[in-house]
Amino acid sequence: MHNKRMSEEEYNKRIAELLDKIQSTSSANEDNDQLFQRYRRAEFDLMVEYRLGADFSRDKWEKLRAVHDQLMEKVEKLRRAHAEGKLNQRQLLSKIQDFSFEMKKQYSKFLTEEEVMLLLGKEQQNIPFFTYDADNS
Numbered sequence: 001m002h003n004k005r006m007s008e009e010e011y012n013k014r015i016a017e018l019l020d021k022i023q024s025t026s027s028a029n030e031d032n033d034q035l036f037q038r039y040r041r042a043e044f045d046l047m048v049e050y051r052l053g054a055d056f057s058r059d060k061w062e063k064l065r066a067v068h069d070q071l072m073e074k075v076e077k078l079r080r081a082h083a084e085g086k087l088n089q090r091q092l093l094s095k096i097q098d099f100s101f102e103m104k105k106q107y108s109k110f111l112t113e114e115e116v117m118l119l120l121g122k123e124q125q126n127i128p129f130f131t132y133d134a135d136n137s
Contacts, residue, residue, distance in 0.1 A: 004054040011050040018042055044068055051119050060110055064119075067106045071099050 006014070022039045030038075048061060075096060082092045108116055 005052070006050050006054070008050075011046065014046055015043065018046065040072060041065070041069075048119070051121075052115060060115075063110050064107065067103060071103050074099055 019039060022035060022042060026035055026038075044065065045061075048056060048064060078087065078092055078095055081087045082089070087095070104116065104120065107119065111119065
């Protein structure tokens with residue numbers, strides 16, 4: 001199926017190098033939020049390449065990005081609401097968990113069951129894919 005998957009060692013190495021790469025290619029006009037957004041997208045792309053392979057369908061990859069980007073926008077709004085005291089930690093984590101299940105549901109619309117399992121991991125089929133550390137928000 002998707003044969004060109006990188007090793008865990010290569011994945012970890014590339015993740016470790018990612019921040020330096022993003023910072024070295026930043027422009028003077030880019031603020032921290034824009035840098036973080038580029039980092040988050042590059043990190044997501046590496047995760048997809050690691051779990052589904054470099055030869056994974058570009059069409060599906062773009063759909064994955066769109067779903068992931070939508071979720072991350074919602075999570076960022078929640079993070080701000082939490083920081084402003086509009087949501088307590090329990091409410092925040094509950095909403096993020098809801099988004100995690102929604103992400104899996106959205107992915108399942110265009111990925112095969114096998115692809116969903118590869119992306120999320122067999123052991124995480126009933127566990128949210130997305131995690132969030134509310135203490136560091």
